[in-house]
Amino acid sequence: MQNPATPAYRIPEPLARVLGRLPRYPGSVLFVTGLNLVLARHLHPDTLHMLEGRSLRIHVADAGLRFDYTWRDGAFRAARHEVAAPDLTFRADAWDFHCLLQRREDPDTLFFSRRLVIEGDTELGLMVKNTLDSIDMAVFxxxxxxxxxxxxxxxxxxxxxxxxxxxxxxxxx
Structure with a gap:
C-alpha cells in the first residue's frame, strides 16, 4: 500500500499537454507490443476466450494518454475506438497505475477512493481485475x-x- 508520507506523483501539466496531443494509434501499437511480449503468455485460455473481440482502453488521465486495444486471433492488437466507446476502460493517473503494477496499492482501494475508474462492462472489468490480481508480478x-x-x-x-x-x-x- 502507498505510504501516506509519500506523495502521489502527477505528470506535470506542460508535459501532459504535449502527451495528450500525440496520436493514439502508434502509442497503442507500442502498448500491445509490450502486452504481447510480457503478459499474453501468462493469461489463462479461458480469460483469452472472454477477451476475444472485446474492445479495451487504458486511460492515463494525468498524462492525457489512451491506449486502445483488443484481443483477436491469439494476440493483443491495437485498435481505434473513436466511433463507439470501448467495452471496458480503466482510467487512473500514471502513479496509480505504477502502484498497481508494483502491488503497492490494491485495485479495490484505488477504486473506492475514486483513483481508479472502471467504465463499461462490469463483468468484463471484474474478470480483467481478478486476472491481473492473480498474475505473479515477477513477470514484470x-x-x-x-x-x-x-x-x-x-x-x-x-x-x-x-x-x-x-x-x-x-x-x-
Missing amino acids: QPRAVLRDVAQVLRQRAEALIPSGARRQYSSRV
Missing part, C-alpha cells in the same frame, strides 16, 4: 521481461531460418 521485473523478449526473438529468428540450414548451423556451433 526487468530480468524476466528481458528473458521473455530474448525467447520471443530467438523463436522468431528460428522461424525465419529454413530447417535444413538450422541443422547445418547448429552442427557447426
